Amino acid sequence: MTKAAALAGHKNSLRGQVAIVGIGLSPVGKVPGRSPLWLAAAAAKQALADAGMQKNEIDGVLASPAMAAQFHRFSVAFSEYFGVRPTFSNTLQVSGATAATMFSIAAAAIHGGLAETVLVVGGDSLLSGLTPELALRSLTESRDQQYEMPFGIPVANTFAMTAHRHMKEFGTTPEQLAQVAVTQRQHAARTPGAQQTEPITIEDVLNSKMVTSPYRKLDCSLISDGGAAFVLTSAERAKALGIEKPIYILGGGECYTHEHIFLMPSLTTTGAVQSSQWAYDMAGYGPKDMHTAGVYDCFTGTVIMMLEDLGFCPKGEGGRFVADGQMTYGGQIPSNTHGGLLSFAHSGIPGSLFHFHEVVAQLRGECGARQVAGAELGLVHSLGAGFATNATTILGTENTL
Amino acid sequence: MISLEDAARKPLPSPDADTAALWRGLRDGQLLLQHCGDCGNVQFYQQGFCRHCSGENLTHRPASGRGKVHSFSVVHRAPGPAFKNDVPYAVLLVELAEGPRMISTYTGGRSDEVTFDMEVELVCEPVSDDIALPRFKRA
Ligand SMILES: [Zn+2]
Numbered sequence: 376m377t378k379a380a381a382l383a384g385h386k387n388s389l390r391g392q393v394a395i396v397g398i399g400l401s402p403v404g405k406v407p408g409r410s411p412l413w414l415a416a417a418a419a420k421q422a423l424a425d426a427g428m429q430k431n432e433i434d435g436v437l438a439s440p441a442m443a444a445q446f447h448r449f450s451v452a453f454s455e456y457f458g459v460r461p462t463f464s465n466t467l468q469v470s471g472a473t474a475a476t477m478f479s480i481a482a483a484a485i486h487g488g489l490a491e492t493v494l495v496v497g498g499d500s501l502l503s504g505l506t507p508e509l510a511l512r513s514l515t516e517s518r519d520q521q522y523e524m525p526f527g528i529p530v531a532n533t534f535a536m537t538a539h540r541h542m543k544e545f546g547t548t549p550e551q552l553a554q555v556a557v558t559q560r561q562h563a564a565r566t567p568g569a570q571q572t573e574p575i576t577i578e579d580v581l582n583s584k585m586v587t588s589p590y591r592k593l594d595c596s597l598i599s600d601g602g603a604a605f606v607l608t609s610a611e612r613a614k615a616l617g618i619e620k621p622i623y624i625l626g627g628g629e630c631y632t633h634e635h636i637f638l639m640p641s642l643t644t645t646g647a648v649q650s651s652q653w654a655y656d657m658a659g660y661g662p663k664d665m666h667t668a669g670v671y672d673c674f675t676g677t678v679i680m681m682l683e684d685l686g687f688c689p690k691g692e693g694g695r696f697v698a699d700g701q702m703t704y705g706g707q708i709p710s711n712t713h714g715g716l717l718s719f720a721h722s723g724i725p726g727s728l729f730h731f732h733e734v735v736a737q738l739r740g741e742c743g744a745r746q747v748a749g750a751e752l753g754l755v756h757s758l759g760a761g762f763a764t765n766a767t768t769i770l771g772t773e774n775t776l
Numbered sequence: 777m778i779s780l781e782d783a784a785r786k787p788l789p790s791p792d793a794d795t796a797a798l799w800r801g802l803r804d805g806q807l808l809l810q811h812c813g814d815c816g817n818v819q820f821y822q823q824g825f826c827r828h829c830s831g832e833n834l835t836h837r838p839a840s841g842r843g844k845v846h847s848f849s850v851v852h853r854a855p856g857p858a859f860k861n862d863v864p865y866a867v868l869l870v871e872l873a874e875g876p877r878m879i880s881t882y883t884g885g886r887s888d889e890v891t892f893d894m895e896v897e898l899v900c901e902p903v904s905d906d907i908a909l910p911r912f913k914r915a
Contacts, residue, residue, distance in 0.1 A: 521789035526881045529855030532867050536847040543892050585852040637877040
């Protein structure tokens with residue numbers, strides 16, 4: 376706590392100023408007949424009920440965009456659909472990193488007086504709202520129109536090239552990549568409502584169809600429907616409302632190193648190093664202090680690289696760290712305990728909000744059979760667009776303030 | 777969201793004010809790099825400012841066309857219907873002899889021949905009247 380105390384006076388810091396007081400999830404996986412707005416609203420309704428609040432108490436709405444919805448301003452369309460009239464709102468878009476940025480921006484808005492209570496919300500239906508061909512092509516469409524797309528480079532390919540280089544530089548093996556999928560499937564088996572719960576083995580992963588080398592089908596995240604929502608308010612107001620277990624935002628950091636994959640400074644060390652360092656500094660805690668983590672897992676190799684860049688193990692050691700059981704129960708940092716994008720659900724940008732839902736539930740001690748004993752400090756790392764965008768949030772219970 | 781008809785067509789670049797010279801060069805068989813007269817930075821792709829010093833004293837010079845494979849990934853599942861007939865194909869992250877890196881695809885051989893640090897050479901392959909794509913073959 377001495378380090379935390381020393382950094383508590385960090386100039387203009389958000390540390391401990393804002394709390395998550397309500398969390399909600401829509402059904403996830405295959406949810407036919409439900410629009411992205413319905414998925415977002417179902418999650419929001421649950422988050423409000425969880426907070427014990429009425430919707431007229433919401434004066435801010437931050438949303439992520441939905442690929443299967445035609446709205447240019449998803450947060451505005453959502454507010455109309457849900458029946459709220461916010462005086463602070465925006466739709467944020469930095470691909471997969473959006474989730475963590477939503478928490479920092481909501482906290483800054485509350486701390487800075489732009490809003491008192493902000494609903495952070497996202498929902499999309501990539502599985503039921505788009506054909507598989509359109510879903511795939513929409514993902515390609517997010518790459519550069521002149522220098523990447525003409526070559527038929529799916530976004531998966533940019534991540535694949537980073538993992539491939541990691542294998543070449545550090546000897547990371549296909550078996551180690553596969554272990555990430557196996558571990559997270561074990562986690563999902565204990566998560567009610569997860570999309571994929573059937574146990575898999577390393578051989579199953581290695582025998583699944585090649586998608587874009589070195590990634591096979593089971594190295595890739597799911598395509599899903601689903602939404603998640605959170606109610607954030609000031610620490611003072613959380614106290615006044617008598618919220619039982621407020622979860623505080625202790626630190627946040629972002630880093631944007633490139634747009635095009637060919638301008639990524641290093642294929643094997645990412646902006647997660649800086650984004651997490653900023654978040655750790657603000658929180659006054661380091662990687663060794665974390666009890667659980669939500670690590671963005673669009674692909675298995677992404678998790679291995681992030682465990683290194685977030686400081687949980689040295690650079691190049693991620694494969695061995697995972698094979699050694701360090702990302703599951705009893706290991707150094709139980710991660711993606713809900714099953715993550717690989718097994719719980721991946722409905723595009725809202726997918727990383729599921730990691731937040733899980734880490735908050737862990738810190739509240741509500742995870743039942745998959746509870747990490749004594750979890751008080753957690754990290755969520757969101758990233759996207761071939762590591763172009765990185766954002767980290769550190770969360771903690773009242774004891775960690 | 778794009779339509780199914782659009783998804784079935786391969787995307788082609790639409791050159792803009794910053795990049796028209798690059799695509800004209802490729803059509804004429806040359807890969808142009810920008811050289812900064814102020815700081816010496818060499819950059820791909822083309823834009824109005826040097827990414828290093830923000831200077832605008834930039835000149836286009838043809839690249840040697842030689843480079844090596846910094847990383848690669850062989851696509852087995854096409855990203856949409858337009859690329860279905862091409863699989864498997866190797867997407868390359870090429871490091872040019874002049875320093876800059878670029879995305880391309882392997883041509884003139886099988887995708888399973890590609891290895892890390894393999895020496896490659898530029899081939900400009902016309903794909904429409906106005907556009908030639910910079911691909912790479914084994915050097
Ligand atoms: Zn310059």
